[in-house]
Amino acid sequence: MMDKYNYAFLDEGSKREIRRSVLKAVAIPGYQVPFGSRELPIGRGWGTGGIQLTLSLIGPEDTLKVIDQGSDESVNAVNIKKFVKMCTGVPCTTRTQEATIIQTRHRIPEVPMTNGQILVLQVPLPEPLRIVEPQEAVTKKMHAESDYAPIWLQLYESLIKYGKVTISAEYPCLVEDRYIMNPSPIPKFDNSKLHDAECLYLFGAGREKKIYAIPPHTKVVSLAFDDVPFEKESFRGKKCRLCGSTDTYLDEIFDSATGERYYQCSDTSYCKEVRSK
Amino acid sequence: MMLQETPVLSVRGLTVRYGDGCPQCASHLEKNRCTSCGAVWAANDVSLDVYPGEVLGIVGESGSGKSTLMQSLYFDLEPTAGTAYLQNYGAGKKSIWEASAAEKRHIKNTIMGMVYQNPIRGLRMDYSAASNIAEKIIAAGSRNAGQMTERAKELLEAVEILTSRMSEAPKNFSGGMQQRVQISKALANNPALLLLDEVTTGLDLSVQAKVLDLIRKIKAKYGISILLVSHDLAVIRMLADRTIVMLDGKIIESGLTDQILEDPQHAYTQQLVHSLL
Known part of the structure; x- marks a missing residue:
């Protein structure tokens, strides 16, 4: 019996497989790459996609920050930090500037991210077309053929019913004029931070077994009609x-x-x- | 007079066969089923032309291949053999059944409009009436919400649905209203050809009259060509310029509607006309 876990919990083969998927995701911005989601000591749907990305990328020189809904001290964030620290020994921080890997749920930090930093987002539902089409085989085809009319219909329906687009989080965006992507449940306030960013954004959905990415300086446009501009939350x-x-x-x-x-x-x-x- | 014009739609040798077929099929057909191998010839070498601005009626009993023809034309099922040329697609040189998936979508959205017998097939019942029309306009490439709303208003007015109800979902509408929304949706992008599959079947008589009246108005107003399938000879008599009679997957008689109804040649047509008139 093994008395000690491998560095960063996952075995090296698994980490390599996940990194290969990450490379593919970076090569095709916004495209959802399937991967073999591993078992972890927490349930799927609790950030396992993000954790697997973090674990397969982390090394001794890294500094980790974990946030949940913008907070460094929430139960989820604290426990993920503890877990990664236990199996890697890397230092943790709450300062965005100091971290090399930031795992997050629901927010992108206010401090602008820089070149060399990676933001890992936990994604519950990676498929932006799922609300309009329940079958995976069909949504794959729709992506392949850029058949995105139904998602625009979703926006129009909201306009005609409420006079404005009411989607506040998971606001769909078009990546490099090709794939429509779900930016995970970040508020649409954060959508603009995805466009032409300095850092690498990685999205991991453990339960849905998908990885996707926005590499630095990628064009990311939040969907909006010509005559109804995209508006973020106003405070x-x-x-x-x-x-x-x-x-x-x-x-x-x-x-x-x-x-x-x-x-x-x-x-x-x-x-x-x-x-x- | 009509023969000098180029047909809007030209179908040649459409065959839809279920089962592999065998050499005996040609001589061993009982109705549309081969007694030797059991293959069903739902449509058997069907050829027809629809000329600009005309209404071509298709009559026949259940299982005669009417809907098979319509569904093949609207890509709901794949024909075994045959070609179909649309004047507005590929300069009328390329069969629509050889089109790519994206081209097929383009044909369905902009060159043809389909009205199904059952509105559930043609409408998104949970989305507003306006969105149902907007869906077609979005699919055709527009991203201007204001224009979509204007067009939806115009079309709903044309089918006599109060614009005050445009943000309501068709599931709350009566059967006749649903059918009228479906017609307005089919007209969204000014198609050259309208396919009507038993549009009045299942509606009560007064509503039937209203829908038929509407189709007549649309024909006069837009000069659109219509392929009209019905088993109701009264509908055919009222709307169709020319009529085709189908039986067991084959065309058995065709000609001017008055001629077919007043002087039927085929034994089956005679029986059909006399059973009604």
């Missing part, structure tokens, strides 16, 4: 109650005791840094 007139920032993505918090509504930065480490300046 006009609102600011973070802790650091006073007005240009960040704000969480709305409701205090049931006082009935008060206030706003604060969703990116906790950014908020802290602004305050300490």
Whole structure:
């Protein structure tokens, strides 16, 4: 019996297979590459796609940051950090600037990412066409033929019913004028950070067994009609109650005791840094 | 007079066979089934022409191959043999059954319009009536939401559906309204040819009259060519300029509608006409 786990938990063969899929994903931006999702000591649907990417890429020189909904201290983020640290011994940080690999769920950090950094996103549903077509065999064909009318229909339906596009997270975008991609459940506020970025974005869906990527300086356009421009969330007139920032993505918090509504930065480490300046 | 014109649609030798067939098929057919090998010849060497601005009626009993013909033309099933040329596709030189998947989609969206007997096949029941029309316009390449809404209004008005209900889903509409939405959807991109497959079957008489009246108006207004399948001779008499009679997958008689109804030549047609009139 094995008394010790391999470096970074997964065996070297598995890591190589995942890295091969990553290379393919980088070569075809926005295309979902199938991969053999491995068993992990946590359930599928809990970020296993992201963890497998992190584990297969991480080395002794790396510094890791894990965020969940913008927070470094949430249960999920803390436990993923503990797990990776246990099987690799790499240092962890909460500072975006210091990290080489950042694993995240639901947010892209406020601090602009730089060349050499990798952002690993955990994806629950990688297929942007799934809401309009339940069969994988059909969605694959639709991608192959660029048959994207149904997804535009989804946007139009929202316009005709509510007068505006109501999709707030997982807002579909077109990558390099070819593939329509689901940017994982980040708010559409973060969509613009995907376009012409310095860093590498990797998306891993463990349960759905798919990996896809946006390499640096890739063209990423959020879908919008010619006469209805894409709009991200507006926090006009609102600011973070802790650091006073007005240009960040704000969480709305409701205090049931006082009935008060206030706003604060969703990116906790950014908020802290602004305050300490 | 019509013969000098180039047909909008020209079908030659359409055959749809279920089963491998055998050398005895030609002589051992009982109805449309080969007694020797059991192959079913759903459509057997069907040829026809539809000329600009005319309504070509197709009558025949259940299993005579009417819907097989329609579904082959709209790519819902793949024919065993035969060619079909559309004036507006490949300069009328390339058979539509040799088209690529993307070309077939283009033909379905812009050159032909289809109205099914059952609106569930032609409509997205959960999407608004306006979206159903917009879907066709999106598929044709437009990304202007305002134009789509204008066109949807215009078409819904043409089929006498209140524009105040355009954001409602067809599942909430009556059968006759659903059929009218389906017709407006089929007309979205001004197709050259409209395929109507038993559009009034299953509707009550007053609604039938309304839909038939609408088709007549559309024909007069848009000058569109129509291929009309029906087993109802009253519908054929009212709408069709020329009529083709099908039996057991074959065309047994064709000519001007009045001629077919007043002076039927084939024994089956005689029986059909006399059973009704």
